[in-house]
Amino acid sequence: MTSAVTITRHGGTGGRTAVAARARQVVKAYGSGETRVVALDHVDVDIARGQFTAIMGPSGSGKSTLMHCLAGLDTVTSGQIHLDETEITGLKDKKLTQLRRDRIGFIFQAFNLLPTLNALENITLPMDIAGRKPDKAWLGRVVDTVGLSERLKHRPTQLSGGQQQRVAVARALAARPEIIFGDEPTGNLDSRAGAEVLSFLRRSVDELGQTIVMVTHDPVAASYADRVLYLADGRIVDEMYKPTAEAVLDRMKDFDARGRTS
Numbered sequence: 001m002t003s004a005v006t007i008t009r010h011g012g013t014g015g016r017t018a019v020a021a022r023a024r025q026v027v028k029a030y031g032s033g034e035t036r037v038v039a040l041d042h043v044d045v046d047i048a049r050g051q052f053t054a055i056m057g058p059s060g061s062g063k064s065t066l067m068h069c070l071a072g073l074d075t076v077t078s079g080q081i082h083l084d085e086t087e088i089t090g091l092k093d094k095k096l097t098q099l100r101r102d103r104i105g106f107i108f109q110a111f112n113l114l115p116t117l118n119a120l121e122n123i124t125l126p127m128d129i130a131g132r133k134p135d136k137a138w139l140g141r142v143v144d145t146v147g148l149s150e151r152l153k154h155r156p157t158q159l160s161g162g163q164q165q166r167v168a169v170a171r172a173l174a175a176r177p178e179i180i181f182g183d184e185p186t187g188n189l190d191s192r193a194g195a196e197v198l199s200f201l202r203r204s205v206d207e208l209g210q211t212i213v214m215v216t217h218d219p220v221a222a223s224y225a226d227r228v229l230y231l232a233d234g235r236i237v238d239e240m241y242k243p244t245a246e247a248v249l250d251r252m253k254d255f256d257a258r259g260r261t262s
């Protein structure tokens with residue numbers, strides 16, 4: 001067969017451009033007058049499709065705010081945010097809710113599973129709500145990737161914390177979102193369960209082409225990423241590719257000792 005025009009995807013499970021999300025000159029300020037806090041101060045960033053990006057920085061540096069703005073969970077004060085080719089800044093609530101539901105996946109520190117549903121039902125719940133039929137082959141791959149094949153009939157209370165978070169990871173992956181945002185996804189897990197979940201996130205990038213952005217305080221968690229962005233006082237002050245836990249820790253100590261270094 002010839003003649004079909006193929007649109008090359010640059011990795012990832014959705015979208016067309018090599019940049020899954022981008023922020024341009026994003027400012028987020030809370031409050032006004034003397035109580036005004038600038039949480040994001042003219043942030044420019046590109047999130048590469050099919051990569052695992054970690055966001056790090058001291059408490060209050062703006063990590064969660066950046067994630068929430070990129071994910072359309074919070075509005076910006078000024079600047080633009082695009083998801084693939086869609087500008088999300090300026091979208092009305094209804095459109096934004098739809099976009100989050102259809103194109104973005106979330107993993108939070110709390111697993112947010114429904115106790116009355118089994119693992120499989122929890123995984124497919126967002127698609128059920130959206131009236132979408134799960135792609136069975138994909139669902140099978142996701143379940144295998146996160147190592148849950150033997151646990152699908154279990155309810156959350158019958159699963160360990162690590163297994164529950166793996167259900168949450170599978171739930172985020174199942175709908176093939178263009179991008180998954182994680183806010184301290186291993187923050188509630190011991191180091192072994194955390195390592196397991198991080199390995200599954202890593203595999204979902206390597207084997208399923210998923211794009212992931214994760215906020216973390218933990219240098220070990222960040223070492224699973226392809227790239228680490230460092231925030232300080234609402235600005236991206238540094239980045240590191242192919243991070244190791246030692247290099248991330250050294251960089252954090254450096255920041256603590258010298259404050260903002262750029």
Ligand SMILES: Nc1ncnc2c1ncn2[C@@H]1O[C@H](COP(=O)(O)OP(=O)(O)OP(=O)(O)O)[C@@H](O)[C@H]1O
Nearest residue numbers: 030031037039057058059060061062063064065066
């Ligand atoms: N709803 C809000 N109202 C007022 N100020 C806020 C609000 N949310 C965040 N801030 C402020 O914005 C700044 C950035 O907060 P943010 O939660 O993004 O930081 P963070 O790096 O995620 O911190 P942590 O690591 O402690 O979670 C902080 O100074 C915070 O106090």
